[in-house]
Amino acid sequence: MAAGIPIEISGLTKQFGAVTAVDDLSFTVEPGRVTGFLGPNGAGKTTTLRVLLGLVRATAGTATFDGKTYHDLERPLETVGAALEADFHPGRTARNHLKVAATAAGLPAGRVAAVLDQVGMTEHADRRVGGYSLGMRQRLALAYTLLGDPGVFVLDEPINGLDPEGIKWIRGFLQALAREGRTVLVSSHLLSEVSQTVDEVVIISKGRLMKSGTLASLELDAAPRTVADSPDRPALAAALDAAGFAYTEGRSGFIVDNPDPGAVGHAAFVGGAELSALHRLKSGLEESFLTLVNGGEHE
Template sequence: MINAEGLTKRYAGGVGIADLSFQVRPGVVTGFLGPNGAGKSTTIKLMLGVIHGEGRTTFNGIEYKHLPDPLRTVGVLVDPGAVHPARTAAGHLRMVAAGGGISAKRVHAVLSTVGLESVANKAVGKFSLGMRQRLGLATALLGDPEYLILDEPANGLDPEGVLWIRHFLKRLAAEGRTVLASSHLLAEMSQLADELVVIAAGKLVAAEPLAQFVRQYTRGEVVVRSAQITPLMVTLGQAGLRVRQEVDELVVDTDDSDVVATVAAKAGIPIRELFVRRSGLEAAFMAATADSVQHKGIWES
């Protein structure tokens, strides 16, 4: 379990992070979301003690600075570009492994895991952004850690790479590890994360299962299909329900499917299909963080 308590970072111009507290459970992938400038990177740096502030973060009860073997406990991906361009991928990993008391045998294993085995002896300066990202993940995995904190792990990856990392992180979580991954790719996060920590303007917005977050910040609507679509539309309207027709189906402005079914049954109108449709993570995120967005563009129609 990762336990963050009262994380606060004050700057000359004000408070960047204000009293953030949340938990990250093992066995699930927790997504870390927030608008640009919300403080995600600052939060991660505070958690790891890279910058100083108030509050504390513990990994199974121990702060990062007090971990006896940090590389074997917490794997971190923050800045994959922080590698000397002349150093090879294998050379970089051997250096990190030596500094952490990790066997050099792990270098070959993690390069194979992230798909960089064929370029192990290639200079990192010649790597694409996606390849650097994979090398950063390999570095985080060197110690076979119980905890993983990954800042934008899918950044720069092609579609195949994004799909790969989604399944890979889910597999790590299924092994009982604790995975915290930040991302601005909401569509991908909706398929990756089981739980969410959402911040805006340096404050906690939500820390809960993804499905619960979506339910809280979006409205559902009932979609109904019937061979008697026009009579059904009239009947639902007479019952006080707002309804619109979309091609061969009706969309009712409610998330209570029982109400729609009851109205149809009382009118003797058979229903072919009935289900609740709800907006996804993107709509929920926009609704939850709308008041904190600093730079808003103008939509043109």
């Protein structure tokens, strides 16, 4: 087993023409922890991971493994296990896919059977991948990352498509990797998917860092707020402004810095704004996450 090493993102910027997908992003992922890389779809998570793995060239800044770029690693598959998408040729079997990858990387043939067993895919190993469910493809992608027994894992949405039993299994599996001292970076657009798995969080929105720290620190940041929405958002915004309420606008409506839906509803009534939604956000992890990403979308 390779030792875990830090992942270091420093001043990373990636532009595609006039679009800035990642904007001066900096954070570190330490060994021995499961770190959740979180943000809404389109936040820049996959672009960041693609730069880290040498698939896309950065516009500025660096993305390295203990100071080395992916292309500078002597034996990449034995240092980093990465799965950005479960994309396999449908006509080949899982065992065949892994044999080809192991041979190309100069790994022992015995690793194929070992990793198939690790991810619970031995009985399906000789079926064509075209007949696999999304969850089975996710397990095969994870088997690929394990081939070199690396110290670092970079996984993009690994829980997507898994059934409840599979989710429970992968949570335990990732936590076991971290306990062995490996570095585990897991991306997701839903905090609820990974909140029982991760120790640390890195939250981005529109390519910018919103927060990094422990999962516990995210929960402590929570403060009760109210969600309000209207078919006429400009009218609701004017009503909230008139009442002196601070707020941010997100996909689900306005997140108002007031814990009392009654007070917010009264302000909307006085301002003549029809409401289509009005409820108190529960304090806790999900609220903090939504506040961060919704606020980041409108800075």
